[in-house]
Amino acid sequence: MAKFYSNLNEDLQNFISEQKLFFTATAPKSGRINLSPKGIDTFRCIDNRTVAYLDLTGSGNETAAHLNSQADPPNKGRMTIMFCSFTEKPLILRLYGRGRVIAPRHKEWDNYYELFAPTPGERQIIVMDIDGIQTSCGYGVPLYEFKAERPSLIEWAKKKGEGGIAAYWREKNQTSIDGFPTNIFEDANG
Numbered sequence: 001m002a003k004f005y006s007n008l009n010e011d012l013q014n015f016i017s018e019q020k021l022f023f024t025a026t027a028p029k030s031g032r033i034n035l036s037p038k039g040i041d042t043f044r045c046i047d048n049r050t051v052a053y054l055d056l057t058g059s060g061n062e063t064a065a066h067l068n069s070q071a072d073p074p075n076k077g078r079m080t081i082m083f084c085s086f087t088e089k090p091l092i093l094r095l096y097g098r099g100r101v102i103a104p105r106h107k108e109w110d111n112y113y114e115l116f117a118p119t120p121g122e123r124q125i126i127v128m129d130i131d132g133i134q135t136s137c138g139y140g141v142p143l144y145e146f147k148a149e150r151p152s153l154i155e156w157a158k159k160k161g162e163g164g165i166a167a168y169w170r171e172k173n174q175t176s177i178d179g180f181p182t183n184i185f186e187d188a189n190g
Helices: 010-018 062-069 109-113 152-172
Strands: 003-005 022-026 034-038 043-047 050-056 078-084 092-102 122-136
Touching: 010 043, 010 092, 022 062, 034 062, 062 078, 062 092, 062 122, 078 122, 109 122
Parallel strands: none
Antiparallel strands: 003 122, 022 034, 022 078, 043 050, 050 122, 078 092, 092 122
């Protein structure tokens, strides 16, 4: 049975801290919907209405493109983040809200960055202001055991180095698959 909350209470924040995986979903005004799995210790609850995650370099940069390109101001930055328990105690938690991209050159970067451990390949921070929270049972979700974080992304980023990462961003992370700009090299955030 679905249940709605006005803020992230302590129980929900504890649930989030126990999860090793979360999913982000965004969509431009037109084009493909993006759904991305995220791992590694990159998610933080800032307060009971704000969350953030350290976004690591990936094969694309769809979330940034979508959050920056949603043309209709009432819909600007629409985003959903989902956590799902794969343990004995089933639960699905969805956070609905408005996301924004904080780049390293942005004036807010230091305030958020101090919440995270430096991580090779870090690209930007996604901050979401929550406007809705829903839980549901998760009874149909299978049981899985967590073995370990996959080291591949961190090892890849270390091997590339800062210069190699910047070159990769130029080649692969400047536009979404639908051609929307990600603003990875521009200061669209003020």
